[in-house]
Amino acid sequence: DAGVIQSPRHEVTEMGQEVTLRCKPISGHNSLFWYRQTMMRGLELLIYFNNNVPIDDSGMPEDRFSAKMPNASFSTLKIQPSEPRDSAVYFCASSLSSGAGYTFGSGTRLTVV
Amino acid sequence: AQSVAQPEDQVNVAEGNPLTVKCTYSVSGNPYLFWYVQYPNRGLQFLLKYITGDNLVKGSYGFEAEFNKSQTSFHLKKPSALVSDSALYFCAVRDTSTDTGFQKLVFGTGTRLLVSP
Numbered sequence: 001d002a003g004v005i006q007s008p009r010h011e012v013t014e015m016g017q018e019v020t021l022r023c024k025p026i027s028g029h030n031s032l033f034w035y036r037q038t039m040m041r042g043l044e045l046l047i048y049f050n051n052n053v054p055i056d057d058s059g060m061p062e063d064r065f066s067a068k069m070p071n072a073s074f075s076t077l078k079i080q081p082s083e084p085r086d087s088a089v090y091f092c093a094s095s096l097s098s099g100a101g102y103t104f105g106s107g108t109r110l111t112v113v
Numbered sequence: 114a115q116s117v118a119q120p121e122d123q124v125n126v127a128e129g130n131p132l133t134v135k136c137t138y139s140v141s142g143n144p145y146l147f148w149y150v151q152y153p154n155r156g157l158q159f160l161l162k163y164i165t166g167d168n169l170v171k172g173s174y175g176f177e178a179e180f181n182k183s184q185t186s187f188h189l190k191k192p193s194a195l196v197s198d199s200a201l202y203f204c205a206v207r208d209t210s211t212d213t214g215f216q217k218l219v220f221g222t223g224t225r226l227l228v229s230p
Contacts, residue, residue: 004156033217042222043157043203056217091156101147101205102218104156 004105006092012111018080021108024073025094033102034067034077035091043091049075082112115140117206119221126194127229134189134224136204145207146187147218148178152200160202163187174198194228201225 005024013019025032033048047057049069057067064083069075079086089109093102117138126132138144145164149157161172168180178189189202204221 043220045217045220048217093157101149101159101162102157103159104149106156 004092004094004103006105006108008108009106010109010111012113013082015083015112016081018078019082019086019110019112021077021090021110023075023077023092023105025075025092026103027073029094029096029103030072031095032069032075033093033095034075035093036088037091037107038088046077084112086110087112115206115219117204117219117221119204119224121224123225123227125227125229128196129193132191132194132198132226132228134202134226136187136189136221137185138187138204138206139185140206146178146180147205147207148172148176148187148189149203149205150200151203151223157203160189196228196230199226199228
């Protein structure tokens with residue numbers, strides 16, 4: 001298995017632009033998580049899905065952030081409009097069951113200038 | 114609410130010496146406990162987990178962790194540190210007492226381990 005695949009690896013965009021981050025979880029995993037990591041705030045859970053249904057989006061910072069999981073093999077995290085304070089590394093992770101750990105992707109480093 | 118605490122932002126150890134990275138947890142039920150490692154410019158990688166059974170759990174790269182219920186701790190240990198162990202280490206807990214049918218992991222703030230040659 002190729003693991004959790006995130007794209008792009010790096011994204012540089014101008015303030016105000018729309019940004020879409022993509023994630024392909026491990027085949028067969030039924031839970032998917034989006035995290036944001038910054039030096040100041042550490043690792044923050046933004047939203048997670050179970051069987052493609054959003055379970056908890058209380059970590060989404062603002063209405064500018066939205067996430068979808070149209071099927072079991074794909075999820076997106078969208079920021080519209082983007083702001084410089086959104087600059088961070090965004091990780092996607094997937095999990096098979098409540099007793100299992102998470103498998104993380106390599107992350108997308110977002111820079112908003 | 115479930116939580117984990119990693120009291121040390123950074124741990125410094127000389128190569129060859131034993132290392133310990135501390136973690137304490139707070140849950141209302143029985144905990145599932147995890148350790149992850151993050152190397153520079155990489156995602157978090159699973160090291161080991163405690164679900165039930167033996168309190169001493171062995172994991173990847175020679176790491177082990179000891180579950181101590183009375184002290185609510187799950188410290189990560191290694192008998193002999195390597196320079197290549199230098200990384201960011203995260204402790205995480207899942208509370209099994211909730212009724213949601215699915216429980217998320219809660220991560221600590223991370224501890225940077227620096228192993229000097």
